Amino acid sequence: AQSVTQLDSHVSVSEGTPVLLRCNYSSSYSPSLFWYVQHPNKGLQLLLKYTSAATLVKGINGFEAEFKKSETSFHLTKPSAHMSDAAEYFCVVSRINDYKLSFGAGTTVTVRA
Amino acid sequence: SQTIHQWPATLVQPVGSPLSLECTVEGTSNPNLYWYRQAAGRGLQLLFYSVGIGQISSEVPQNLSASRPQDRQFILSSKKLLLSDSGFYLCAWSDGQRYEQYFGPGTRLTVT
Numbered sequence: 001a002q003s004v005t006q007l008d009s010h011v012s013v014s015e016g017t018p019v020l021l022r023c024n025y026s027s028s029y030s031p032s033l034f035w036y037v038q039h040p041n042k043g044l045q046l047l048l049k050y051t052s053a054a055t056l057v058k059g060i061n062g063f064e065a066e067f068k069k070s071e072t073s074f075h076l077t078k079p080s081a082h083m084s085d086a087a088e089y090f091c092v093v094s095r096i097n098d099y100k101l102s103f104g105a106g107t108t109v110t111v112r113a
Numbered sequence: 114s115q116t117i118h119q120w121p122a123t124l125v126q127p128v129g130s131p132l133s134l135e136c137t138v139e140g141t142s143n144p145n146l147y148w149y150r151q152a153a154g155r156g157l158q159l160l161f162y163s164v165g166i167g168q169i170s171s172e173v174p175q176n177l178s179a180s181r182p183q184d185r186q187f188i189l190s191s192k193k194l195l196l197s198d199s200g201f202y203l204c205a206w207s208d209g210q211r212y213e214q215y216f217g218p219g220t221r222l223t224v225t
Contacts, residue, residue: 090157
C-alpha cells in the first residue's frame with residue numbers, strides 16, 4: 001500500500017529563515033507526490049506536484065520539493081519564510097489504480113516575527 | 114478555469130436532525146468527485162468517491178450517504194446527525210486522467 005510519513009508534527013521558524021518540511025513515502029511503484037497547504041478554516045491548496053518528470057519541483061509562493069527515490073523522500077523547502085506561510089502542510093501520495101490519495105498526518109508551521 | 118463551490122460555509126445542527134451539504138464544480142466535465150471529513154486535530158478521511166453520475170463508492174461505514182444527481186454536483190447527506198459527525202467537510206474534484214485533487218472552501222459542521 002502507498003503511504004506517507006511526515007516526520008515533524010510541528011515546525012517553528014523565524015521570519016526570513018529557511019523552512020524544511022520532511023516527508024518520506026512508501027510505494028511499490030513510481031508514485032505521484034504532492035504537497036498541499038491549509039490555512040485555518042480553509043480548503044487545501046495544491047502547492048506543487050511530482051509526476052515522474054524533473055526531480056526538483058517548483059511550486060507556488062517560493063516553495064520547492066525534491067524527489068529522492070534512493071531515500072524515498074519528498075521534502076518541502078522554502079528559502080525565506082513569510083508570516084503568511086503559517087499554516088498546516090500535507091504531504092500526499094497517489095494510490096495505484098484508483099486515483100485516490102493517501103494523506104500524511106500534517107505538519108503545522110509557525111512563523112515567529 | 115475550474116471553480117469548486119461548497120455551501121453552506123458553516124452549519125450548527127442538533128443531534129438527530131438531517132443534513133445536506135452541497136458541492137458543485139464549474140469549468141470541467143465528468144470530474145471525479147470526493148467528500149472528505151477533517152476532525153479537529155486530525156488528518157483527512159476520505160468518505161465518498163464518485164467517478165460519474167449515480168456512481169458512489171463509500172470508504173468507511175457511517176451515518177452519512179452521498180449522491181451525485183448531476184455531472185458536477187455532489188451531495189453529502191444524513192438522516193439523523195450524531196455528535197461524532199461534527200467536523201470540517203471538504204469536497205474535492207480531479208480530472209479523471211490526473212491524480213491531483215482540487216479542494217473546495219469547506220463546510221464547518223457542529224452538531225450540538
